[in-house]
Amino acid sequence: MRLVKITERLLAAIPLMLGVAIIVFLFMRMTPGDPVDIMMGQSGAVTAGEIERLRSEFNLDKPLHEQLLLFLGGVARGDLGNSFQRQQPVTRLIAERLPATIELALGALIFGLLVAFPIGVISAVKQNSAIDRLSMAGAFLGISMPSFWLGILLIMLFSVNLKWLPVQGRIGSDIQLQVVTGFYTIDSILTGNWPAFISSLRHLILPSITLGAAVAAIIARVLRSSLLEILRSDYVKLARAKGASETRTVMKHALRNAMIPTVTVLGLQVGVLLGGNMIVEAVFGWPGLGRLVVDAIFNRDFPLVQGAVMVYALTFILANLIVDVLYTYLNPKIEM
Protein backbone atom coordinates (compact mmCIF):
# COMPACT_ATOMS: atom_id res chain seq x y z
CA MET A 1 0.00 0.00 0.00
CA ARG A 2 2.90 2.28 0.68
CA LEU A 3 3.98 1.90 -2.90
CA VAL A 4 0.55 3.05 -4.09
CA LYS A 5 0.78 6.10 -1.86
CA ILE A 6 4.24 6.96 -3.17
CA THR A 7 3.20 6.50 -6.80
CA GLU A 8 0.22 8.74 -6.12
CA ARG A 9 2.53 11.48 -4.86
CA LEU A 10 4.84 11.10 -7.85
CA LEU A 11 1.94 11.45 -10.25
CA ALA A 12 0.61 14.49 -8.38
CA ALA A 13 3.97 16.20 -8.90
CA ILE A 14 3.61 16.14 -12.69
CA PRO A 15 0.85 18.77 -13.06
CA LEU A 16 2.65 20.82 -10.42
CA MET A 17 5.84 20.81 -12.49
CA LEU A 18 3.84 21.77 -15.57
CA GLY A 19 2.31 24.67 -13.66
CA VAL A 20 5.73 25.77 -12.46
CA ALA A 21 6.97 25.81 -16.05
CA ILE A 22 4.02 27.97 -17.11
CA ILE A 23 4.58 30.47 -14.31
CA VAL A 24 8.29 30.68 -15.14
CA PHE A 25 7.33 31.23 -18.78
CA LEU A 26 5.05 34.09 -17.77
CA PHE A 27 7.90 35.64 -15.76
CA MET A 28 9.71 36.74 -18.89
CA ARG A 29 6.51 38.24 -20.31
CA MET A 30 6.14 40.31 -17.15
CA THR A 31 9.04 42.58 -18.05
CA PRO A 32 7.97 46.14 -18.61
CA GLY A 33 8.67 46.49 -22.32
CA ASP A 34 10.27 44.17 -24.82
CA PRO A 35 12.66 41.62 -23.25
CA VAL A 36 15.02 41.80 -26.23
CA ASP A 37 15.21 45.60 -26.02
CA ILE A 38 16.00 45.38 -22.32
CA MET A 39 18.65 42.71 -22.87
CA MET A 40 20.21 44.70 -25.70
CA GLY A 41 20.12 47.85 -23.61
CA GLN A 42 23.49 47.00 -22.09
CA SER A 43 25.41 45.97 -25.15
CA GLY A 44 24.89 49.30 -26.91
CA ALA A 45 24.49 49.64 -30.65
CA VAL A 46 23.10 46.62 -32.49
CA THR A 47 21.75 46.19 -35.97
CA ALA A 48 18.06 45.70 -36.67
CA GLY A 49 18.96 42.29 -38.11
CA GLU A 50 20.55 41.26 -34.82
CA ILE A 51 17.38 42.21 -32.94
CA GLU A 52 15.25 40.26 -35.40
CA ARG A 53 17.51 37.23 -34.98
CA LEU A 54 17.13 37.39 -31.18
CA ARG A 55 13.39 37.86 -31.39
CA SER A 56 13.08 34.69 -33.43
CA GLU A 57 15.54 32.83 -31.19
CA PHE A 58 13.31 33.53 -28.17
CA ASN A 59 10.21 32.92 -30.33
CA LEU A 60 8.99 36.42 -29.48
CA ASP A 61 7.81 36.86 -33.08
CA LYS A 62 5.17 34.15 -32.60
CA PRO A 63 1.77 34.38 -30.87
CA LEU A 64 1.79 33.84 -27.09
CA HIS A 65 0.18 30.38 -26.99
CA GLU A 66 2.66 29.14 -29.59
CA GLN A 67 5.51 30.58 -27.53
CA LEU A 68 4.23 28.71 -24.49
CA LEU A 69 3.97 25.41 -26.36
CA LEU A 70 7.48 25.81 -27.77
CA PHE A 71 8.80 26.62 -24.30
CA LEU A 72 7.08 23.64 -22.67
CA GLY A 73 8.27 21.37 -25.46
CA GLY A 74 11.81 22.56 -24.84
CA VAL A 75 11.48 22.00 -21.10
CA ALA A 76 10.20 18.46 -21.68
CA ARG A 77 13.29 17.75 -23.81
CA GLY A 78 15.53 19.31 -21.19
CA ASP A 79 16.25 22.30 -23.43
CA LEU A 80 15.97 25.62 -21.60
CA GLY A 81 17.30 27.73 -24.45
CA ASN A 82 20.61 29.55 -24.77
CA SER A 83 22.17 32.00 -22.39
CA PHE A 84 21.96 35.44 -23.93
CA GLN A 85 25.27 36.61 -22.58
CA ARG A 86 27.40 33.46 -22.76
CA GLN A 87 25.93 31.96 -25.94
CA GLN A 88 25.82 28.51 -24.35
CA PRO A 89 22.91 26.20 -23.51
CA VAL A 90 21.34 27.21 -20.19
CA THR A 91 21.12 23.58 -19.08
CA ARG A 92 24.87 23.12 -19.50
CA LEU A 93 25.67 26.28 -17.53
CA ILE A 94 23.35 25.19 -14.74
CA ALA A 95 24.70 21.64 -14.71
CA GLU A 96 28.24 22.98 -14.35
CA ARG A 97 27.31 25.00 -11.27
CA LEU A 98 24.87 22.61 -9.64
CA PRO A 99 27.43 20.37 -7.83
CA ALA A 100 28.88 23.38 -5.97
CA THR A 101 25.40 24.42 -4.84
CA ILE A 102 24.39 20.92 -3.77
CA GLU A 103 27.68 20.46 -1.92
CA LEU A 104 27.03 23.66 0.02
CA ALA A 105 23.39 22.73 0.72
CA LEU A 106 24.43 19.29 1.98
CA GLY A 107 27.17 20.81 4.10
CA ALA A 108 24.58 23.16 5.62
CA LEU A 109 22.11 20.32 6.16
CA ILE A 110 24.74 18.16 7.88
CA PHE A 111 25.81 21.07 10.07
CA GLY A 112 22.17 21.88 10.87
CA LEU A 113 21.30 18.33 11.87
CA LEU A 114 24.53 17.78 13.84
CA VAL A 115 23.75 20.86 15.92
CA ALA A 116 19.97 20.46 16.11
CA PHE A 117 19.80 16.86 17.30
CA PRO A 118 21.84 17.01 20.49
CA ILE A 119 20.40 20.43 21.36
CA GLY A 120 16.81 19.39 20.68
CA VAL A 121 17.11 16.16 22.68
CA ILE A 122 18.99 17.67 25.64
CA SER A 123 16.62 20.66 25.83
CA ALA A 124 13.61 18.37 25.88
CA VAL A 125 15.03 15.94 28.45
CA LYS A 126 16.25 18.75 30.69
CA GLN A 127 13.30 21.06 30.15
CA ASN A 128 13.60 24.51 31.79
CA SER A 129 17.20 23.90 32.77
CA ALA A 130 19.86 26.52 32.05
CA ILE A 131 20.99 24.53 28.99
CA ASP A 132 17.43 24.44 27.68
CA ARG A 133 16.86 28.16 28.10
CA LEU A 134 20.20 29.10 26.64
CA SER A 135 19.83 26.89 23.58
CA MET A 136 16.27 28.03 22.93
CA ALA A 137 17.39 31.66 23.15
CA GLY A 138 20.18 30.79 20.72
CA ALA A 139 17.67 29.11 18.42
CA PHE A 140 15.52 32.24 18.50
CA LEU A 141 18.49 34.34 17.52
CA GLY A 142 19.29 31.87 14.72
CA ILE A 143 15.80 32.28 13.31
CA SER A 144 15.87 36.08 13.46
CA MET A 145 19.37 36.56 12.03
CA PRO A 146 19.58 37.32 8.30
CA SER A 147 22.06 34.89 6.76
CA PHE A 148 24.00 37.55 4.87
CA TRP A 149 24.83 39.34 8.09
CA LEU A 150 25.72 36.16 9.97
CA GLY A 151 28.09 35.28 7.12
CA ILE A 152 29.78 38.66 7.33
CA LEU A 153 30.19 38.38 11.12
CA LEU A 154 31.73 34.91 10.71
CA ILE A 155 34.13 36.22 8.04
CA MET A 156 35.17 39.13 10.28
CA LEU A 157 35.77 36.81 13.23
CA PHE A 158 37.27 33.65 11.73
CA SER A 159 38.85 34.93 8.52
CA VAL A 160 39.84 38.55 9.08
CA ASN A 161 40.70 38.55 12.78
CA LEU A 162 41.67 34.99 13.68
CA LYS A 163 42.79 34.06 10.13
CA TRP A 164 41.68 30.45 10.71
CA LEU A 165 39.54 30.00 7.65
CA PRO A 166 39.51 31.35 4.08
CA VAL A 167 37.28 34.29 3.12
CA GLN A 168 36.14 33.26 -0.35
CA GLY A 169 35.89 30.51 -2.93
CA ARG A 170 35.69 26.71 -2.89
CA ILE A 171 39.36 25.73 -2.86
CA GLY A 172 42.78 27.35 -2.50
CA SER A 173 44.03 28.95 -5.71
CA ASP A 174 47.38 27.15 -5.40
CA ILE A 175 45.80 23.70 -5.34
CA GLN A 176 45.27 21.47 -8.36
CA LEU A 177 42.27 19.15 -8.35
CA GLN A 178 41.08 16.78 -11.00
CA VAL A 179 37.32 17.23 -11.21
CA VAL A 180 35.34 13.99 -11.36
CA THR A 181 31.89 14.58 -9.84
CA GLY A 182 32.10 18.33 -9.30
CA PHE A 183 31.86 17.85 -5.53
CA TYR A 184 35.32 19.01 -4.50
CA THR A 185 35.40 17.17 -1.17
CA ILE A 186 34.41 13.89 -2.84
CA ASP A 187 36.67 14.42 -5.85
CA SER A 188 39.69 14.99 -3.64
CA ILE A 189 39.00 11.74 -1.77
CA LEU A 190 38.49 9.84 -5.03
CA THR A 191 41.80 11.06 -6.41
CA GLY A 192 43.54 10.68 -3.06
CA ASN A 193 44.45 14.36 -3.07
CA TRP A 194 44.69 15.23 0.64
CA PRO A 195 45.81 18.86 0.39
CA ALA A 196 42.80 19.48 -1.86
CA PHE A 197 40.51 17.70 0.58
CA ILE A 198 41.67 19.79 3.52
CA SER A 199 41.46 22.98 1.48
CA SER A 200 37.97 22.32 0.11
CA LEU A 201 36.72 21.31 3.55
CA ARG A 202 38.13 24.48 5.10
CA HIS A 203 36.39 26.53 2.42
CA LEU A 204 33.14 24.71 3.06
CA ILE A 205 32.94 25.33 6.83
CA LEU A 206 31.85 28.98 7.10
CA PRO A 207 29.32 28.94 4.24
CA SER A 208 27.79 25.74 5.65
CA ILE A 209 27.45 27.26 9.10
CA THR A 210 25.92 30.43 7.65
CA LEU A 211 23.38 28.56 5.56
CA GLY A 212 22.73 25.86 8.16
CA ALA A 213 22.21 28.11 11.19
CA ALA A 214 18.54 28.81 10.52
CA VAL A 215 17.90 25.13 9.76
CA ALA A 216 19.62 24.10 12.98
CA ALA A 217 17.53 26.59 14.96
CA ILE A 218 14.20 25.53 13.47
CA ILE A 219 14.86 21.79 13.66
CA ALA A 220 16.07 22.06 17.26
CA ARG A 221 12.85 23.84 18.24
CA VAL A 222 10.57 21.39 16.48
CA LEU A 223 12.46 18.37 17.81
CA ARG A 224 12.31 19.75 21.34
CA SER A 225 8.60 20.51 21.30
CA SER A 226 7.59 17.21 19.72
CA LEU A 227 9.85 15.25 22.08
CA LEU A 228 8.34 17.09 25.05
CA GLU A 229 4.88 16.09 23.95
CA ILE A 230 5.86 12.46 23.47
CA LEU A 231 7.75 12.21 26.75
CA ARG A 232 4.47 13.01 28.52
CA SER A 233 2.53 10.31 26.64
CA ASP A 234 1.31 7.07 28.17
CA TYR A 235 3.53 4.68 26.31
CA VAL A 236 6.64 6.49 27.44
CA LYS A 237 5.35 6.34 31.01
CA LEU A 238 4.82 2.62 30.48
CA ALA A 239 8.35 2.14 29.19
CA ARG A 240 9.66 3.94 32.27
CA ALA A 241 7.41 1.92 34.57
CA LYS A 242 8.75 -1.28 33.06
CA GLY A 243 12.18 -0.17 34.16
CA ALA A 244 13.69 0.92 30.87
CA SER A 245 16.58 3.28 31.38
CA GLU A 246 16.01 6.97 30.62
CA THR A 247 18.46 6.88 27.69
CA ARG A 248 16.74 3.85 26.22
CA THR A 249 13.31 5.42 26.69
CA VAL A 250 14.29 8.60 24.90
CA MET A 251 16.41 7.09 22.17
CA LYS A 252 14.36 4.04 21.33
CA HIS A 253 10.77 4.93 22.14
CA ALA A 254 10.41 8.68 21.94
CA LEU A 255 12.86 9.83 19.30
CA ARG A 256 11.47 7.77 16.47
CA ASN A 257 8.03 9.28 16.89
CA ALA A 258 9.42 12.75 17.37
CA MET A 259 11.06 12.31 13.97
CA ILE A 260 7.71 12.48 12.16
CA PRO A 261 7.00 16.21 12.67
CA THR A 262 10.72 16.89 12.37
CA VAL A 263 10.94 15.34 8.92
CA THR A 264 7.90 17.33 7.78
CA VAL A 265 9.53 20.56 8.85
CA LEU A 266 12.78 19.45 7.23
CA GLY A 267 10.95 19.35 3.91
CA LEU A 268 10.01 23.01 4.29
CA GLN A 269 13.60 23.80 5.19
CA VAL A 270 14.78 22.64 1.78
CA GLY A 271 13.16 25.81 0.46
CA VAL A 272 15.11 27.85 2.99
CA LEU A 273 18.33 26.08 1.97
CA LEU A 274 17.72 26.74 -1.72
CA GLY A 275 16.75 30.38 -1.29
CA GLY A 276 19.39 31.10 1.34
CA ASN A 277 21.92 29.51 -0.97
CA MET A 278 21.74 32.53 -3.30
CA ILE A 279 22.57 34.87 -0.43
CA VAL A 280 25.33 32.76 1.07
CA GLU A 281 26.97 32.20 -2.32
CA ALA A 282 27.00 35.96 -2.81
CA VAL A 283 28.60 36.52 0.60
CA PHE A 284 31.31 33.87 0.22
CA GLY A 285 31.95 34.13 -3.51
CA TRP A 286 30.87 30.50 -3.81
CA PRO A 287 30.80 29.63 -7.53
CA GLY A 288 27.41 27.89 -7.55
CA LEU A 289 24.01 28.29 -9.11
CA GLY A 290 23.06 31.20 -6.87
CA ARG A 291 26.01 33.31 -8.02
CA LEU A 292 25.24 32.39 -11.62
CA VAL A 293 21.66 33.63 -11.22
CA VAL A 294 22.56 36.89 -9.50
CA ASP A 295 25.17 37.62 -12.17
CA ALA A 296 22.63 36.72 -14.85
CA ILE A 297 20.12 39.14 -13.34
CA PHE A 298 22.57 42.02 -13.50
CA ASN A 299 23.54 41.10 -17.07
CA ARG A 300 19.84 40.87 -17.94
CA ASP A 301 20.43 37.33 -19.19
CA PHE A 302 16.74 36.41 -19.01
CA PRO A 303 16.87 32.84 -20.43
CA LEU A 304 19.47 31.90 -17.81
CA VAL A 305 17.44 33.41 -14.94
CA GLN A 306 14.33 31.66 -16.21
CA GLY A 307 16.07 28.31 -16.44
CA ALA A 308 17.63 28.61 -13.00
CA VAL A 309 14.37 29.60 -11.26
CA MET A 310 12.81 26.57 -12.90
CA VAL A 311 15.60 24.24 -11.72
CA TYR A 312 15.27 25.62 -8.18
CA ALA A 313 11.52 25.03 -8.14
CA LEU A 314 11.86 21.51 -9.55
CA THR A 315 14.53 20.70 -6.96
CA PHE A 316 12.17 21.94 -4.26
CA ILE A 317 9.32 19.77 -5.53
CA LEU A 318 11.65 16.78 -5.78
CA ALA A 319 13.00 17.31 -2.27
CA ASN A 320 9.49 17.47 -0.90
CA LEU A 321 8.68 14.24 -2.70
CA ILE A 322 11.64 12.58 -1.00
CA VAL A 323 10.43 13.94 2.34
CA ASP A 324 6.94 12.59 1.64
CA VAL A 325 8.39 9.15 0.96
CA LEU A 326 10.49 9.31 4.13
CA TYR A 327 7.43 10.40 6.05
CA THR A 328 5.43 7.46 4.71
CA TYR A 329 8.10 5.09 5.96
CA LEU A 330 8.37 6.73 9.37
CA ASN A 331 4.67 6.98 10.08
CA PRO A 332 3.03 3.56 10.39
CA LYS A 333 -0.42 5.21 10.55
CA ILE A 334 -0.21 6.10 6.87
CA GLU A 335 -0.22 2.44 5.90
CA MET A 336 -3.89 2.00 5.05
Added chain:
Amino acid sequence: MATTTAQTDATWRYTWGIRWRLWRRNSGEFWRDLKKHPAAIIGGVVIILYVLAAIFAPQITWHNPELGNLRNRLLPPVWMEGGSWDFPLGADAQGRDIYTRVVYGARVSLAVGVLAVGISVIVGVALGALAGYSRGSVDDVISRFADLLMAFPFLIFAIGMMAFLGPGFTNLILALTFKGWVEFFRLARGEIISEKTREYVEAARVTGRKHWQIIVHEMLPNIVQSIFVLTTLRMGFMIVTEASLSFLGLGIQPPTPAWGSMVAEGRNYLLNAWWVSTMPGLAIVGLVLAINVFGEGLRDILDPRLKIE
Protein backbone atom coordinates in the same frame (compact mmCIF):
# COMPACT_ATOMS: atom_id res chain seq x y z
CA MET B 1 -37.89 38.33 5.10
CA ALA B 2 -39.23 41.78 5.78
CA THR B 3 -37.79 43.50 8.77
CA THR B 4 -38.37 47.13 9.58
CA THR B 5 -35.50 49.54 9.97
CA ALA B 6 -36.30 49.95 13.66
CA GLN B 7 -36.02 46.21 14.17
CA THR B 8 -32.67 45.94 12.39
CA ASP B 9 -31.40 48.86 14.41
CA ALA B 10 -32.40 47.17 17.62
CA THR B 11 -30.72 43.86 16.71
CA TRP B 12 -27.72 45.79 15.52
CA ARG B 13 -27.38 47.62 18.84
CA TYR B 14 -28.02 44.41 20.74
CA THR B 15 -25.40 42.30 18.95
CA TRP B 16 -22.78 45.05 19.02
CA GLY B 17 -23.54 45.59 22.69
CA ILE B 18 -22.71 41.96 23.38
CA ARG B 19 -19.68 42.15 21.19
CA TRP B 20 -18.38 45.23 23.00
CA ARG B 21 -18.75 43.59 26.41
CA LEU B 22 -17.06 40.43 25.14
CA TRP B 23 -14.22 42.48 23.74
CA ARG B 24 -13.82 44.33 27.04
CA ARG B 25 -13.64 41.02 28.90
CA ASN B 26 -11.27 39.46 26.37
CA SER B 27 -8.92 42.41 26.30
CA GLY B 28 -8.82 42.37 30.11
CA GLU B 29 -7.81 38.72 29.94
CA PHE B 30 -5.35 39.52 27.20
CA TRP B 31 -3.46 42.10 29.26
CA ARG B 32 -3.41 39.73 32.23
CA ASP B 33 -1.93 36.97 30.05
CA LEU B 34 0.54 39.34 28.48
CA LYS B 35 2.00 40.09 31.90
CA LYS B 36 3.03 36.42 32.10
CA HIS B 37 5.14 36.89 28.98
CA PRO B 38 7.70 39.55 29.90
CA ALA B 39 9.72 38.78 26.74
CA ALA B 40 6.70 39.61 24.59
CA ILE B 41 6.28 42.93 26.40
CA ILE B 42 9.93 43.81 25.80
CA GLY B 43 9.49 42.82 22.14
CA GLY B 44 6.44 45.07 21.86
CA VAL B 45 8.26 48.02 23.44
CA VAL B 46 11.23 47.58 21.08
CA ILE B 47 8.89 47.49 18.08
CA ILE B 48 7.26 50.75 19.24
CA LEU B 49 10.71 52.34 19.61
CA TYR B 50 11.61 51.37 16.04
CA VAL B 51 8.31 52.78 14.76
CA LEU B 52 8.85 56.04 16.65
CA ALA B 53 12.41 56.31 15.33
CA ALA B 54 11.14 55.79 11.78
CA ILE B 55 8.42 58.42 12.14
CA PHE B 56 10.61 61.03 13.83
CA ALA B 57 13.76 60.28 11.83
CA PRO B 58 14.29 63.93 10.76
CA GLN B 59 13.92 65.11 14.38
CA ILE B 60 16.36 62.67 15.98
CA THR B 61 19.15 62.83 13.37
CA TRP B 62 21.30 65.73 12.24
CA HIS B 63 22.90 64.63 8.96
CA ASN B 64 21.69 64.14 5.43
CA PRO B 65 21.03 60.38 5.04
CA GLU B 66 21.95 60.35 1.35
CA LEU B 67 24.76 62.90 1.10
CA GLY B 68 28.12 62.67 2.82
CA ASN B 69 31.39 64.50 2.94
CA LEU B 70 34.44 62.47 1.90
CA ARG B 71 36.43 64.24 4.63
CA ASN B 72 34.51 62.04 7.11
CA ARG B 73 35.18 58.85 5.17
CA LEU B 74 35.09 55.69 7.37
CA LEU B 75 35.11 57.68 10.62
CA PRO B 76 34.99 55.22 13.57
CA PRO B 77 32.17 55.12 16.15
CA VAL B 78 32.27 57.50 19.13
CA TRP B 79 33.80 55.01 21.60
CA MET B 80 36.80 54.31 19.39
CA GLU B 81 39.85 56.46 18.91
CA GLY B 82 39.14 59.23 16.43
CA GLY B 83 35.36 58.94 16.86
CA SER B 84 33.11 61.87 17.68
CA TRP B 85 29.58 62.47 18.97
CA ASP B 86 28.79 64.09 15.66
CA PHE B 87 28.96 60.58 14.11
CA PRO B 88 27.89 58.30 17.01
CA LEU B 89 28.08 55.07 14.99
CA GLY B 90 30.80 56.22 12.63
CA ALA B 91 30.63 57.08 8.93
CA ASP B 92 30.59 54.99 5.76
CA ALA B 93 32.84 55.03 2.71
CA GLN B 94 31.10 58.11 1.34
CA GLY B 95 31.39 59.96 4.62
CA ARG B 96 27.70 59.61 5.49
CA ASP B 97 26.62 59.30 9.12
CA ILE B 98 25.76 55.63 9.81
CA TYR B 99 23.47 56.48 12.72
CA THR B 100 21.35 58.73 10.46
CA ARG B 101 21.22 56.08 7.75
CA VAL B 102 20.29 53.32 10.19
CA VAL B 103 17.42 55.43 11.55
CA TYR B 104 16.14 56.27 8.06
CA GLY B 105 16.60 52.62 7.10
CA ALA B 106 13.89 51.75 9.62
CA ARG B 107 11.44 53.64 7.39
CA VAL B 108 12.19 51.37 4.44
CA SER B 109 12.07 48.14 6.43
CA LEU B 110 8.88 49.00 8.30
CA ALA B 111 7.14 50.39 5.21
CA VAL B 112 7.97 47.28 3.20
CA GLY B 113 7.05 44.97 6.07
CA VAL B 114 3.71 46.66 6.81
CA LEU B 115 2.68 47.08 3.16
CA ALA B 116 3.77 43.63 2.01
CA VAL B 117 2.15 41.85 4.93
CA GLY B 118 -0.89 44.15 4.89
CA ILE B 119 -1.69 43.48 1.25
CA SER B 120 -0.98 39.77 1.73
CA VAL B 121 -3.43 39.63 4.65
CA ILE B 122 -6.22 41.42 2.78
CA VAL B 123 -5.86 39.39 -0.41
CA GLY B 124 -5.21 36.10 1.38
CA VAL B 125 -8.08 36.39 3.86
CA ALA B 126 -10.56 37.60 1.23
CA LEU B 127 -9.72 34.76 -1.13
CA GLY B 128 -9.51 32.26 1.74
CA ALA B 129 -12.94 33.24 3.04
CA LEU B 130 -14.38 33.09 -0.47
CA ALA B 131 -12.85 29.68 -1.18
CA GLY B 132 -13.61 28.20 2.21
CA TYR B 133 -17.21 29.44 2.28
CA SER B 134 -18.21 28.63 -1.28
CA ARG B 135 -16.04 25.52 -1.84
CA GLY B 136 -16.69 24.01 -5.27
CA SER B 137 -14.94 25.18 -8.41
CA VAL B 138 -13.94 28.62 -7.05
CA ASP B 139 -12.15 26.90 -4.20
CA ASP B 140 -10.52 24.42 -6.59
CA VAL B 141 -9.13 27.09 -8.86
CA ILE B 142 -7.72 29.32 -6.11
CA SER B 143 -6.38 26.38 -4.12
CA ARG B 144 -4.57 24.91 -7.14
CA PHE B 145 -3.01 28.29 -7.85
CA ALA B 146 -1.92 28.57 -4.22
CA ASP B 147 -0.38 25.07 -4.37
CA LEU B 148 1.49 26.09 -7.48
CA LEU B 149 2.98 29.14 -5.79
CA MET B 150 3.94 26.98 -2.82
CA ALA B 151 6.15 24.94 -5.17
CA PHE B 152 8.59 27.88 -5.33
CA PRO B 153 10.90 28.66 -2.43
CA PHE B 154 9.87 32.16 -1.29
CA LEU B 155 13.17 33.93 -1.82
CA ILE B 156 13.77 32.31 -5.22
CA PHE B 157 10.35 33.44 -6.37
CA ALA B 158 10.90 36.99 -5.14
CA ILE B 159 14.36 37.13 -6.73
CA GLY B 160 12.97 35.75 -9.99
CA MET B 161 10.20 38.34 -10.07
CA MET B 162 12.55 41.20 -9.24
CA ALA B 163 14.86 40.04 -12.03
CA PHE B 164 12.14 40.58 -14.61
CA LEU B 165 10.30 43.52 -13.03
CA GLY B 166 13.44 45.48 -12.22
CA PRO B 167 14.30 46.99 -8.82
CA GLY B 168 12.29 49.63 -6.95
CA PHE B 169 9.85 50.01 -4.10
CA THR B 170 6.59 49.19 -5.93
CA ASN B 171 8.08 46.17 -7.67
CA LEU B 172 9.47 44.98 -4.36
CA ILE B 173 6.02 45.09 -2.76
CA LEU B 174 4.56 43.31 -5.79
CA ALA B 175 7.20 40.57 -5.68
CA LEU B 176 6.70 40.00 -1.94
CA THR B 177 2.90 39.95 -2.05
CA PHE B 178 2.56 37.86 -5.20
CA LYS B 179 3.34 34.79 -3.13
CA GLY B 180 2.89 36.28 0.35
CA TRP B 181 -0.91 35.97 0.37
CA VAL B 182 -0.80 32.18 0.07
CA GLU B 183 -0.17 31.47 3.74
CA PHE B 184 -2.99 33.76 4.85
CA PHE B 185 -5.21 32.16 2.26
CA ARG B 186 -4.50 28.69 3.61
CA LEU B 187 -5.07 29.75 7.19
CA ALA B 188 -8.30 31.68 6.49
CA ARG B 189 -9.68 28.95 4.21
CA GLY B 190 -9.10 26.23 6.81
CA GLU B 191 -10.62 28.29 9.60
CA ILE B 192 -13.67 29.30 7.55
CA ILE B 193 -14.31 25.68 6.57
CA SER B 194 -14.32 24.61 10.19
CA GLU B 195 -16.38 27.64 11.31
CA LYS B 196 -18.97 26.94 8.66
CA THR B 197 -19.99 23.69 10.32
CA ARG B 198 -20.94 25.56 13.48
CA GLU B 199 -24.53 26.36 14.38
CA TYR B 200 -24.33 30.12 14.46
CA VAL B 201 -23.71 30.19 10.72
CA GLU B 202 -26.82 28.12 10.14
CA ALA B 203 -28.75 30.41 12.45
CA ALA B 204 -27.59 33.49 10.59
CA ARG B 205 -28.71 31.91 7.32
CA VAL B 206 -32.15 31.23 8.75
CA THR B 207 -32.58 34.85 9.78
CA GLY B 208 -32.02 35.74 6.13
CA ARG B 209 -28.63 37.37 6.27
CA LYS B 210 -26.63 37.54 3.10
CA HIS B 211 -23.55 35.37 2.55
CA TRP B 212 -21.11 38.24 2.61
CA GLN B 213 -22.72 39.59 5.79
CA ILE B 214 -22.30 36.23 7.47
CA ILE B 215 -18.66 36.03 6.43
CA VAL B 216 -17.78 39.58 7.40
CA HIS B 217 -19.92 40.10 10.50
CA GLU B 218 -20.21 36.60 11.95
CA MET B 219 -17.26 34.47 10.88
CA LEU B 220 -14.30 36.83 10.46
CA PRO B 221 -14.47 38.14 14.04
CA ASN B 222 -13.99 34.53 15.19
CA ILE B 223 -10.84 33.90 13.19
CA VAL B 224 -9.28 37.34 13.50
CA GLN B 225 -7.01 36.30 16.37
CA SER B 226 -5.17 33.54 14.52
CA ILE B 227 -4.82 35.82 11.49
CA PHE B 228 -3.32 38.49 13.70
CA VAL B 229 -0.78 36.06 15.11
CA LEU B 230 0.29 34.90 11.66
CA THR B 231 0.52 38.53 10.53
CA THR B 232 3.04 39.31 13.26
CA LEU B 233 5.11 36.21 12.59
CA ARG B 234 5.23 36.89 8.83
CA MET B 235 6.26 40.50 9.38
CA GLY B 236 9.75 39.55 10.58
CA PHE B 237 10.13 37.20 7.64
CA MET B 238 9.17 39.88 5.11
CA ILE B 239 11.61 42.36 6.63
CA VAL B 240 14.45 39.83 6.38
CA THR B 241 13.46 39.02 2.80
CA GLU B 242 13.48 42.70 1.83
CA ALA B 243 16.88 43.13 3.47
CA SER B 244 18.19 40.07 1.61
CA LEU B 245 16.96 41.40 -1.73
CA SER B 246 18.47 44.81 -1.03
CA PHE B 247 21.70 43.09 0.01
CA LEU B 248 21.85 41.42 -3.41
CA GLY B 249 21.16 44.79 -5.03
CA LEU B 250 17.71 43.75 -6.24
CA GLY B 251 15.58 45.65 -3.74
CA ILE B 252 15.74 49.26 -2.62
CA GLN B 253 18.39 51.06 -4.67
CA PRO B 254 21.13 53.32 -3.31
CA PRO B 255 21.41 56.05 -2.20
CA THR B 256 18.13 55.42 -0.32
CA PRO B 257 19.23 53.96 3.00
CA ALA B 258 18.06 50.34 3.36
CA TRP B 259 19.70 48.08 5.93
CA GLY B 260 20.37 45.26 3.47
CA SER B 261 22.21 47.44 0.95
CA MET B 262 24.12 49.17 3.76
CA VAL B 263 25.47 45.81 4.93
CA ALA B 264 26.45 45.04 1.33
CA GLU B 265 28.27 48.37 0.97
CA GLY B 266 30.29 47.65 4.11
CA ARG B 267 31.57 44.32 2.80
CA ASN B 268 34.58 45.96 1.15
CA TYR B 269 35.73 47.46 4.44
CA LEU B 270 35.59 44.46 6.79
CA LEU B 271 39.32 44.72 7.37
CA ASN B 272 39.56 48.37 8.46
CA ALA B 273 36.00 49.57 9.11
CA TRP B 274 33.93 46.74 10.58
CA TRP B 275 31.20 49.14 11.79
CA VAL B 276 29.90 49.94 8.31
CA SER B 277 28.38 46.44 7.90
CA THR B 278 27.84 45.66 11.56
CA MET B 279 25.56 48.57 12.57
CA PRO B 280 22.78 48.12 10.00
CA GLY B 281 22.94 44.35 10.60
CA LEU B 282 22.38 44.91 14.31
CA ALA B 283 19.38 47.09 13.47
CA ILE B 284 17.81 44.28 11.42
CA VAL B 285 18.43 41.63 14.06
CA GLY B 286 17.04 43.89 16.80
CA LEU B 287 13.80 44.57 14.96
CA VAL B 288 13.24 41.04 13.67
CA LEU B 289 14.05 39.51 17.05
CA ALA B 290 11.58 41.89 18.73
CA ILE B 291 8.85 41.07 16.20
CA ASN B 292 9.41 37.32 16.54
CA VAL B 293 9.46 37.39 20.33
CA PHE B 294 6.28 39.48 20.34
CA GLY B 295 4.63 37.19 17.78
CA GLU B 296 5.44 34.03 19.72
CA GLY B 297 4.08 35.59 22.91
CA LEU B 298 0.89 36.54 21.06
CA ARG B 299 0.59 33.01 19.73
CA ASP B 300 0.88 31.49 23.18
CA ILE B 301 -1.81 33.83 24.45
CA LEU B 302 -4.26 34.07 21.55
CA ASP B 303 -3.86 30.91 19.56
CA PRO B 304 -1.80 28.09 21.00
CA ARG B 305 -2.93 25.74 18.21
CA LEU B 306 -1.17 27.70 15.52
CA LYS B 307 2.39 26.59 14.96
CA ILE B 308 4.29 27.38 11.84
CA GLU B 309 7.61 25.85 10.95
